[in-house]
Amino acid sequence: MRCEYCEKSVVGDKEVVIIAGKGPVHSRCFEQTLLSRRIFQGVALSSLPLEDLNEFKEMITIELNSRQYNDDDGVELFG
Ligand SMILES: [Zn+2]
Known part of the structure; x- marks a missing residue:
């Protein structure tokens, strides 16, 4: 059995993943x-x-901001 990417044997390697x-x-x-x-x-x-990438980026920014906000909120509540 050979690795598709580097074409070396995967036999005996512990870090192996199976791709369908x-x-x-x-x-x-x-x-x-x-x-x-x-x-x-x-x-x-x-x-x-x-366009999709920009939308994705915006969503990530919003998500990160909302989590940051929640974290700060938590600190206030429990601090
Ligand atoms: Zn490999």
């Missing part, structure tokens, strides 16, 4: 590939149109 339809690969190779392809939670960011 592809077989076992090194988890480090898998993660590196996800990062280089900019895939987050199954979404390929590089394939999204710019």
